[in-house]
Amino acid sequence: MKKVIMGNHALSYGAMLARVQVISAYPITPQTQVVELLSEIVADKRLAAEFIKVESEHSAMAACIGAAASGARTFTATSSQGLALMHELLHWAAGARLPIVMADINRAMAPPWSIWTDQNDSLSQRDTGWMQYYCQSNQEVLDTLLQAYKVSEKVLLPAMIVLDAFSLSHTYENVDIPDIEQVDKYLPPFVYPYKLDPQQPHTFGGLTTPEWYMEFRYKIQAAMEQALPLVTQAGKEFGDQFGRHYDTVDPFMVDDAETVLVTSGTAASTARYTVEQLRRKGVKVGNLRIRLFRPFPFADVRRHLKKAKRVIVMDRNISFGHHGIFAQEVKSALYGHVDAPVFDYIVGLGGRDIFPATIENIIARSQKAKKPSQDMHWVEVKE
């Protein structure tokens, strides 16, 4: 069924189709519509689930942890300060190997207060052991949610579906909502092998001496490595069944591109429009959208950038005292494999619009230089 819906509702419908069993959430702008619609769906009994309306995001994740450890498929959604408040429990969910799926609506961190988009909230959670998917369209949001459960429940790692505040969360787009019978075929019920069960009582997460702690960490990394091909496989199987294919990265006109613009999230839409405009003028430019951030798709990034003469990374985030975070990741992927210089541009923080002209300027500026004159450039910033 095709329906014009907002990004937030794509998450609600996705969770409904995934037959999530426990939802626990706390409101924050711009996430609210996700859980508003879900609370109605649950109250209407269109979904056999329990909805716990907790008193904080910290408790939202705590309840998800308890529910997932009991063997229920769980879901929550948050944003910005809410995600930051959960931070301790993001480590906990991953350490406990619970395949919780959560949506994060990318919103800038305060102070100063902002409700608009940038990626510092989710990227600050980089090392918590959560998989992270960055989405470009409402369709992708819904589809990714289903794929995320499929992969996470195999590798027992939690996953975050990330979408830009307002430019995706509140933007209405045509979305194909699949039939639940089809989704059931794609996504089997969750069977957690290590659940809390009085018939087989076990203790989980107890005090662990140096003799064993490192092995637990090693296994999380091994699961991340195992997840990488599974994301590709889940995206392919999804495509075979629903006609929409997904992978770890999403290349656009990169094969013969001399300049490749690397983006994530909705910035890719503007980047692609600009790429098309420039191609008409004979500029050999392409766009590589990074969809999966954790685990980082090193080989796929290298493969698509190996012929590029220059790589431009647009970072809607900043690691203070270092560079843009996607640029760090791309550089580490290319180091020792691909020689192209990497230009890093900090753009669109706190929801500042990224226009085609912004991108054209970035490309023009980079094409004049053989290598970057500085490690990163702030775009259109009032100094």
Place this chain on the structure above:
Amino acid sequence: MKPTLPTAEYMSPGHLACQGCGAGIAMRVTLKAIGPQSIFTFPACCWTVIDGPFPYSCLEVPLLHVAFETTAASAAGIRAAMKVLGREDVVVCGWAGDGGTFDIGIQALSGAAERNDDIFYFCYDNEAYMNTGIQRSGATPYGAWTTTTPVKHFKKERKKSIDDIVWAHKVPYQATASVAFPEDLYKKVVKAKGIKGFKFIHIISPCPPGWKSKPEDSVKLARLAVQTGIFPLYEVVDGIYSQTLKTPNRKPILDYLKLQGRFRHLTDKDVAEVQRMVDQRYAELEKRFSGN
């Protein structure tokens, strides 16, 4: 002699509690009443250690270790999962110390109490952060030494009344208990098991290293806490208070204080001040017991 408690045990002797630990007794008795069809969550607390290091556990019930401030919220999550998975018979219990209840966990506790989540919340109260080396908590009583309220600057604030805070949520069942009165604790847990909704049980649990008391005095101290009136035994069912152990001739508080090194520095004047506080609080509770 007929035993006054069931002989079934769900806690094995190979635990790591200190000698004379009240929290060990509290768990052993509680489990006899709760039974094996249960799931527990433990935040950071003495019981994180008492249960035993990975891969050991001294309990015969499933147990999820959770973050310090999440006892109630994680138990709520388990409860929701059990419901949706068709296991409504499973009793879900949060089991936390006083720091995890009075201080860092109070928000999640309040949230679950307000939602009336169908869980037990047990607080075994040893009146300080004992597991980290005896730092004061909101549960530490007036006059006590701790490592963050040293003798010269002993604790000047009163113990936070967590029971009144929980009472303000109008939960269906709450009670106080003492490890010196296991039959009373057992009875309360069994009674509360039959009540749907949020159940709060606050157990005074002496701690020899933290109270600077003799291990063999733990049960005596837990008894004196009740007999002096500093920790009266009562329950509140649907807002109605009832004292479960009457103490018409309360013993002087000094009997309780003098067995504990943490109060050794108190002068006669200080003791009189503690006695005044105990009397004031007891009078307040007596009014509630008599329905006034």
